[in-house]
Amino acid sequence: MKLLLTSGGITNDTIRAELTRLLGKDIADSDALLIPTAQWGQPACSPQSVWRTTSGRSSGRAGLVDLGWRSVGILELTALPSIGPERWTPWVRDADVLLVDGGEAVYLAHWMRESGLADLLPALDDTVWVGVSAGSMVLTPRIGDEFVDWRPGDGDRTLGVVDFAIFPHVDYPGWTENTREKAREWAARMPHRAYAIDDATAISVVGGAATVVSEGHWEKFPG
Template sequence: MNLLLTSSGLRNETLRNTLRDMLGKPFSAANVVFVPTASVAEPGDHTWLVEDMTRLHALGWRQFDILELNGLPRQLVLDRLLHADVVYVEGGNHYHLARSITANNLGTGFLEALQSRVYVGVSAGSMIFSQNLTEHSAEVIGDTADLHLLGAKTMDPPFALFDWYLKPHLYSPDFPERDDAWADRITERADFPIYFIDDDTALRVRAGEVDVVTEGRWRFHP
């Protein structure tokens, strides 16, 4: 399984080259499926979504598909994932994304599709693989409001592949509160490992091994 878990998409040449290397062929010879599901639970202006989709589209894919996980028959969703070489899952509310996967019984089929494809996560799309994506981590991280927005009090992780948790947008001007002091407060409460990554950083996961790809800054709390 090849995962490229970003904070804010393919914002620099290092991340784009990493994806190209993981894919093993030119973007022009590959199909990508763009999953915007997490974004629809976010209120307010969605220029960030349009900008990231435009940036991805500009890489020049053979086919650029857009797939919403809710409302379509399960097998149709899985068939669309299987038709892609790259599954690109956008940011937004990670709890909504996780619940969309579990509620539509997509977990097993989704993971099976990823065995022979490259997955690129953006923010929420990068956060859904942790076994610690629960109501407890929501309280530790300070994301409880995002969970309650959905009318939910509990959360079951859809995949539970890793014990570590990923928190994006460290030092981001769009999230000015996410500085070292913010990360320090979280790590004081946390009883699980956390990667904090900025918008120029990604975690690359290959055969279960994790390494950091970056033109920016990141932190790890073991």
């Protein structure tokens, strides 16, 4: 699987060009599935915010579904255990890209395991994963207690698909808990290397190698 781990989505031409490179073809020739599940675990989200994401009307940031895809479908992970893998697995395998929206990363990790999607990821060699905020953080080993809003007993642990942590939305206007200083304090507590990225930055991962693509601000912290 090829990963494009963003803070705010496809927010500029540099990140969009990297998405096209990972796809290996134009966005207009690609089929996408949107995963909005993480929003249900985040107290700041609502049915209205889910609708804004799925309809492409997320104000104040780049959308996911309105990039010009050939087709877009919704994959709600909480529904998958009730219909069985023989039905939903072909949908995932046929998609060129999974668009994984933000919300609560621990909650998202739980439903990726419960649904079976986490087990399927290693077989999706050519699929691109585009994460936004928690949709990116879910693939890291841990997210830090300050980002946990859903606590079933697993602490801040997520899936560990990549070997680094992500602090998103650095210096986002009005978010006093997302300053660069807060990011450095967070990184000092993480047991592995980490990145702090703003909404104009993404981390591209292919074959385990991570590359930062950015028109904004970011910082890397050694483990």
